[in-house]
Amino acid sequence: MRLLAFGGWGQLGSELAVAAATRHELIRPSRAEADVTDRDAVDRAVSDAKPDVVLNMAAFHKVELCEEDPGPAVGVNAMGAWNVAHSAFLAGARSVYVSSDYVFDGDGPKGYE
Numbered sequence: 194m195r196l197l198a199f200g201g202w203g204q205l206g207s208e209l210a211v212a213a214a215t216r217h218e219l220i221r222p223s224r225a226e227a228d229v230t231d232r233d234a235v236d237r238a239v240s241d242a243k244p245d246v247v248l249n250m251a252a253f254h255k256v257e258l259c260e261e262d263p264g265p266a267v268g269v270n271a272m273g274a275w276n277v278a279h280s281a282f283l284a285g286a287r288s289v290y291v292s293s294d295y296v297f298d299g300d301g302p303k304g305y306e
Contacts, residue, residue, distance in 0.1 A: 194216075194217045194218070194245045194246065195217070195218045195220070195242065195243065195244045195245050195246075196209075196213065196217050196218065196219045196220065196244060196245070196246050196247075196248060197220045197222075197238065197239060197242040197244035197246070197247045197248065197286075198219060198220070198221045198247075198248040198250060199222070199227060199229050199235070199238075199247070199248065199249050199250065199251045199273075199277050200224075200229070200249065200250035200251030200252060200291075201219070201220075201221030201222070201248070201250060202221055202223060202224075203250060205250050205291060206221055206250050209248075209250075220242045220244065222238050224251075226238065228273075229249070229251045229269060229273030229274070229276055229277055230268045230269060230272060230273050230276070231276075232276045232279075232280075235273075235276045235277055235280045236276075236280050236283075238280075239280040239281060239283075239284045239286070240280075240284065243284070244281075244284070244286050245286055245287065246286055246287045246288075246289060247277060247278075247280070247281035247284075247286045247287070247288050247289070248289045248291065249273075249274055249277040249278070249288070249289065249290045249291065250291045251269055251273055251277070252269060252270060252291075252292075252293070253265050253266040253268070253269040253270055254293065274290060277290075278290065
């Protein structure tokens with residue numbers, strides 16, 4: 194299976210690379226190659242990779258900075274997530290969004306289905 198991972202060079206992406214090494218093709222563009230806040234860059238990365246699954250692990254997660262200046266957090270965590278999901282949809286790929294308990298603590302109605 195061909196996987197495209199945005200934010201794939203962080204801790205989770207690095208662990209995924211090890212786990213997927215013998216079973217899947219994992220493509221991990223750097224932020225410089227495909228910043229999730231740049232819709233055209235995301236579209237190009239998805240188009241070039243032709244993935245079966247697009248994973249979004251990109252996040253702006255420095256809580257104190259998010260509270261002081263929410264703009265970058267909204268750009269990455271909201272608009273970036275939309276860009277990745279939309280590009281995956283257009284390409285006919287499955288989309289997986291990885292979050293943390295800072296955003297979704299699991300206590301929502303129906304567990305955030």
